[in-house]
Amino acid sequence: MKNYSIITLGASGSGKTIFLASLFKVFSIQGKFGFSLDVQDSSKRMVMNKVFADLTTGEQWPLGTRNISEWALTAYVNNSEISKVPACKITYVDYKGGLITDVSTKDEENYGGYNDLETYVKEADAVLVILDGQKLLSLMQDHDLTNKVVFRWLNEDLSALMQMVDKCNKYIPVHFIISKWDLLEGSYSLPDVKKRLLNNVPEFYNVVDNRRKVSCPVRLIPVSSLGKGFAVLQPDGQMKKLSVNPHPMNVECPLAFALTDKLPNPGRSKQKPFKPTVWDWIVIGLCIALIQPSNGFVLIIAIVYFGFRLLRNKKQRLNEISSSEEAFEQILSKCQEIKKQFNADFPDSDLAKIPSFKSR
Ligand SMILES: Nc1nc2c(ncn2[C@@H]2O[C@H](COP(=O)(O)OP(=O)(O)OP(=O)(O)O)[C@@H](O)[C@H]2O)c(=O)[nH]1
Ligand SMILES: [Mg+2]
Missing domain, CATH: 1.10.287 (Helix Hairpins)
Incomplete structure (x- = not known):
């Protein structure tokens, strides 16, 4: 069976865990996307279900992640007898975002975690970089770049993220997810945000340009794990829940791009040995x-x-x-449909095709 390793890179609070919980929820039962995802370890399934259930009940948000955890997901397709046929394995890694930004040789735990993360990045089949939509909103509103929060985000979080992306080899597709798109949608369009990032964040521009030059897929994908109207940003920067019904938006798209943009490494598939009965x-x-x-x-x-x-x-x-x-082929064709719809909705998402690059 094909095996994919997907890693998300995102600073603390950028929305990694809620994105994973939302992805798990959207694909928990085969629906309009034509396949489902499951974890073999039932205790992990319960953890993910609980994260999502806690989101929809109560006022609190989930606590920040404390360690690195690997999620071994299997993608299934129902056959004509409605039994689940396994199609591919997806390894997904969740961790505390502080590992990326607060790394110091003095802090043994973080330093070891950072090294583990670097290994995951080097071995990944696709890298998803999460740009915190809340911080991006502040960047969009801060015309003269005087906001200290924005300054910190650009110089600490984004800088560390771009350094990590720069280590990915040219065969690994890198996609930038804009999390919490519900906060930006309505005030800013994807082309507005793309222009601001490319014009005002030189490290982002350089990383995109380097990957574009070697024809490596690179995209900007707006995602809302909870959807419009679930939460509202308060003037003090706190996120207040409004509704009990999340309507995730585009969470399936990064997965569709990750699965279709790179051919899996055949060296990783293991043959089943002969077992005596x-x-x-x-x-x-x-x-x-x-x-x-x-x-x-x-x-x-x-x-x-x-x-x-x-x-x-x-x-x-x-x-x-x-x-x-066969099941895997079916998933790939479903992913192509997801991509087609996404490209129609967001024609400016492809960062490799930017006509304005030269006139920058
Ligand atoms: N409006 C809105 N807020 C979101 C969304 N996703 C996450 N958030 C907010 O972002 C906060 C952080 O999300 P997490 O998923 O816990 O962030 P994380 O990247 O896992 O953070 P660490 O575990 O500390 O690295 C949440 O508590 C929510 O307040 C979203 O889709 N929309
Ligand atoms: Mg987390």
């Missing part, structure tokens, strides 16, 4: 008991039996692979 052990026992140097007959039976078993095992595996490959 109880009958195999009985035959092995009998052969050992009966076999004698002169008894060629028992030897022939053993060779025929195990030859047959190996052939059957191979056929079974091929069947499994072909149904899983």
